[in-house]
Amino acid sequence: MLPPVIETERLFLRGHVTADLDECAAMWGDPVVVRHIGGVTQARERVWTKLLAYIGHWRTLGYGFWVVRERGTERFVGEAGLADFRRELTPSFDGAPEAGWALASWAHGRGYATEAMRAVLAWSDAQLAAARTVCMIDDGHATSVRVAEKLGFRPWAETTLQGAPMRLFERRRA
Numbered sequence: 001m002l003p004p005v006i007e008t009e010r011l012f013l014r015g016h017v018t019a020d021l022d023e024c025a026a027m028w029g030d031p032v033v034v035r036h037i038g039g040v041t042q043a044r045e046r047v048w049t050k051l052l053a054y055i056g057h058w059r060t061l062g063y064g065f066w067v068v069r070e071r072g073t074e075r076f077v078g079e080a081g082l083a084d085f086r087r088e089l090t091p092s093f094d095g096a097p098e099a100g101w102a103l104a105s106w107a108h109g110r111g112y113a114t115e116a117m118r119a120v121l122a123w124s125d126a127q128l129a130a131a132r133t134v135c136m137i138d139d140g141h142a143t144s145v146r147v148a149e150k151l152g153f154r155p156w157a158e159t160t161l162q163g164a165p166m167r168l169f170e171r172r173r174a
């Protein structure tokens with residue numbers, strides 16, 4: 001399946017294309033963005049592999065991540081969506097689609113993460129068989145926890161990822 005284009009009040013979401021590389025790499029190369037996502041910036045080469053994986057994820061599993069842009073300006077806002085990363089976590093996500101969101105730092109603090117993810121979850125509630133979605137947030141990342149709460153995620157478990165404490169959340173289909 002190809003990712004559908006989704007429009008919200010201020011944003012639009014569409015699947016990754018190779019021309020997104022520079023903007024994706026700029027986001028993942030920003031220390032502010034990765035502060036609560038492993039803490040290490042990602043090289044352009046690694047972002048290219050991720051971009052190709054996002055394209056393949058949609059074709060293989062029928063869902064995935066979108067690039068988020070601002071309506072009108074078309075400015076790159078970030079990435080949002082759902083994925084199966086086959087994480088080796090305890091407890092296991094057990095095949096539930098994992099929600100994720102990351103915005104370029106200029107776009108923080110405008111409600112864009114919540115607006116984009118509401119659209120993602122409305123799409124998945126209507127289109128995917130999964131009754132449950134999950135997400136993982138760094139223990140100290142209060143802003144993202146707030147986003148998760150606003151989206152209807154509830155605390156489910158605590159775990160560690162490469163030694164870092166993480167909070168796991170789950171959400172039932174609306």
Ligand SMILES: CC(C)(COP(=O)(O)OP(=O)(O)OC[C@H]1O[C@@H](n2cnc3c(N)ncnc32)[C@H](O)[C@@H]1OP(=O)(O)O)[C@@H](O)C(=O)NCCC(=O)NCCS
Pocket residue numbers: 032033034036037078101102103104107108109110111112113114115136137138141142143144146147
């Ligand atoms: C975390 C991130 C997604 C938030 O995006 P955003 O568009 O600014 O989020 P929203 O504006 O939709 O919502 C932020 C909420 O957190 C609240 N908030 C902000 N700072 C906070 C803090 N220190 N503690 C608690 N809540 C906080 C805001 O008030 C807002 O809640 P409200 O609408 O009830 O007022 C964005 O900063 C980002 O992309 N960061 C880098 C990548 C990242 O960390 N991704 C998430 C990985 S789990």
